[in-house]
Amino acid sequence: MRLSRAHELWRRFLNMASLALTGICAIVVMAPVFVILAYLVVNGIRSLNIEFLTSLPKSPGETGGGMANAIVGSFYMVGLALMLSLPVGVGAGVYLAEFGRTRYAHVVRFMADVLNGVPSIVIGVSVWALLVVPMRSFSALAGGVALSFIMIPMIARTTEEMVRAVPNVLREASLGLGATYARTMWSVVLPAARGGIVTGVMLALARVFGEAAPLLFTALGNRFWNLYLDRPMANLPTQIYEYAKSPYEDWHRQAWAAALVLIIVVLVLNIIARVSTRERYRALR
């Protein structure tokens, strides 16, 4: 009797201890996010003002000025990357989901996973050799292409998962009505998978929005306005890098502000991804 009582206490203790341990681990997961956010807000909020958002950088040494060109440049190149990677990624994803049993598809899937794992600096260097060297100039185009190389495998794999998850009965219903396979894809399967695909695309956008490495050797950065595809273009990540390693106090503060802008955009993209997922579940209920 006494033995079993002790045993029960020990069991309860183990239970509590395990619960506490996993709880602490969960806190450790969240902590960096809060630390980063708090740090950025504390350091960046002072320099985050209208001037920062709307004007060009000033010459080294002068205080004031902003990063309007880098903010626009980041959106510009991410938008370009989206235009390049969305059709390719979704197309490849549909192929893998629907005809994914062939040897060719296995190779494609494996390559996509490899590309997903390639360090972004390597992608940057490769695109430098592929585009910057032949064009004899750093360019927004090269930056967009480098970012799209990161996005394509992410979008392809998410699309594959989502299209695969569309119930087969929907395909059969459409084909049974005399629809062609292509029509079934366009009108039934892709719309049914849309929520999930949008989520994946948003997460991919959030990921590349903060990438500095692929842009260092491709878009380079620019202290002035540029909207031409074939010229160097300013962007937030490389601007942060440049400002943070500069000797100027004011530039350091602006780097913090830029980082804050970056994280806000990433956060918003993540939230959109979340909301679009919720839409999807509501639609299927």
Place this chain on the structure above:
Amino acid sequence: MTTVMFPRQEEAIAPPPPKISTRNLNVYYGDFHAIKDVSLDILPNHITALIGPSGCGKSTFLRCLNRMNDLIEGARVEGSVLLDGQDVNDPRTDVVALRRRVGMVFQRPNPFPMSIYDNVAYGPRIHGIRRRSVLNEIVERSLRQAALWDEVKDKLRQSALALSGGQQQRLCIARVLAVEPEVLLMDEPASALDPTATFRIEELMQELKSQYTIVIVTHNMQQAARVSQYTGFFFKGELYEFGETAKIFTNPEKRETENYIRGRFG
């Protein structure tokens, strides 16, 4: 049904030509011989029920009639399936046109995740009908035929997924009727529904019988006895017995048929 007022004697006796007939139909899934040498005639404007224990091949047989087995990897079909005398497995047969003539209602209601209207209009749209007024007409007519119009006429723009299971299944029937098929294949159309919804579907089948050829696969023997005029009993991939429903259910020729109908197995 033919409406000849004063038929000559032999016309009255001679049965109408079969809408669908299969001859020595065999289906293999890889090494598995799913359908063995089935020859069967299906009469127009009647309901033919296919019964038998699970895995006996009745669903597979049904899916041969509009070549839905094409979609299953490793499925192989031998023998012939004739629709109005034409072989549906002929390489020259346009499978899209075939499926338009031979529509299918599935076991689980499977409305598309779109509005009620768009579900019904899907078939006409893929066959090239664009005019709003024509689509409206088809949608209303099909929903009326499926006995669903009164329940949904005020919410055609709402998601089809918000309907109840029984309503969803009638929507799926309306969706098939919208492409004006000649044959309706129903693969256990009521097995996921409650008794009331099942009753509605059975009632509906009786109404549709005069215009369509209906083949229904069912696990529910009372249902087969209630709705059909002809019944085929499948067992281990073979068609054991086929005949008028009343005969099959009251005086079957084979012992297996009788055992199954008496509920001794399956």
